[in-house]
Amino acid sequence: MARVARIEKTGGPEVIQWVDVDLPDPGPGEVRMRNTAVGLNYIDTYFRSGLYPSPLPAGLGSEAAGVIVAVGPGVEGFAAGDRVGTFGPSRGAYATERNLPAAGLIPLPDSVDDRTAAALLLKGCTTEFLVERCAKVQPGQAVLVHAAAGGVGHLLVGWLKAIGATVIGTVSTDEKAAQAKAAGADHVLNYKQVDVAQQVRALTEGKGVPVVLDGIGKTTWEVSLAAAARRGLIVSYGNAGGAVDGVGLGILASKGSLFVTRPTLFDYYAEAGERRQGTARLFEMLARGAIMPEIGQTFALEDAAAAHRALEAGETRGSTVLLP
Numbered sequence: 001m002a003r004v005a006r007i008e009k010t011g012g013p014e015v016i017q018w019v020d021v022d023l024p025d026p027g028p029g030e031v032r033m034r035n036t037a038v039g040l041n042y043i044d045t046y047f048r049s050g051l052y053p054s055p056l057p058a059g060l061g062s063e064a065a066g067v068i069v070a071v072g073p074g075v076e077g078f079a080a081g082d083r084v085g086t087f088g089p090s091r092g093a094y095a096t097e098r099n100l101p102a103a104g105l106i107p108l109p110d111s112v113d114d115r116t117a118a119a120l121l122l123k124g125c126t127t128e129f130l131v132e133r134c135a136k137v138q139p140g141q142a143v144l145v146h147a148a149a150g151g152v153g154h155l156l157v158g159w160l161k162a163i164g165a166t167v168i169g170t171v172s173t174d175e176k177a178a179q180a181k182a183a184g185a186d187h188v189l190n191y192k193q194v195d196v197a198q199q200v201r202a203l204t205e206g207k208g209v210p211v212v213l214d215g216i217g218k219t220t221w222e223v224s225l226a227a228a229a230r231r232g233l234i235v236s237y238g239n240a241g242g243a244v245d246g247v248g249l250g251i252l253a254s255k256g257s258l259f260v261t262r263p264t265l266f267d268y269y270a271e272a273g274e275r276r277q278g279t280a281r282l283f284e285m286l287a288r289g290a291i292m293p294e295i296g297q298t299f300a301l302e303d304a305a306a307a308h309r310a311l312e313a314g315e316t317r318g319s320t321v322l323l324p
Contacts, residue, residue, distance in 0.1 A: 005094035010050030026072030039063030059092030139164030162290035197226035218242030294318030
């Protein structure tokens, strides 16, 4: 029997229920994976709350590390006993065991332990595509990173510094400012204490930044517009502060002919080759010490509701891992 999280309706963390499931044998192209560590991500709260619609009932979570315990017909390249990780696109990682497509698995190097993998895969691959394939940041460019001490934010800071960018990070507390500086940020702005856009202009000789990486959304949208340089790019990749909506294209012209994109991970990891190249680059950056996933806290897997509450209240730091 597997213990599996289910939501029958959308809403607050209280809608997460735990049920016993008798798993069938893995089907064609599937494996059964026993989870040893599960990653918590903000996107999990979007599906739980209904911000991202999904058929119900539904599982939760897309990121986990563990071991294969059974292999279905037609699976090649994986065997029982292999250490693997996954970051989706299939959901249902909040479980002790589950069947999932082998195509969604990543072999884990011996140098990467299970907790690190669960804290890193989705956020790290998000970092990879944002910096290198979406924004295409170049050495010497200045980049504004909102929530620079968050799960993705501190990885962005380290990655950007490793490729030679100048990083300006925003945070909400002095403690998070110290964390962002430790990750390598050149300048850290507490948005509760200063006018971020004004300070960004001051740091860039009035020009603004050519790239803004904004995982907050609605509450930082105006700041991002005001901080971007002429012909700059705003990459709005998250909704922690609400979804950006009602945007008139004319604002982009008035702010300096700006570019805006709202990317999602699996449009950049759609093909097997993209997944292989992206994860190889991720493990390379980890091995060279450019990034280091900070596991700020762990929760028992079945305490996922409490973990969601802490995440949404801004009470977590770095990455959060759920342990079966």
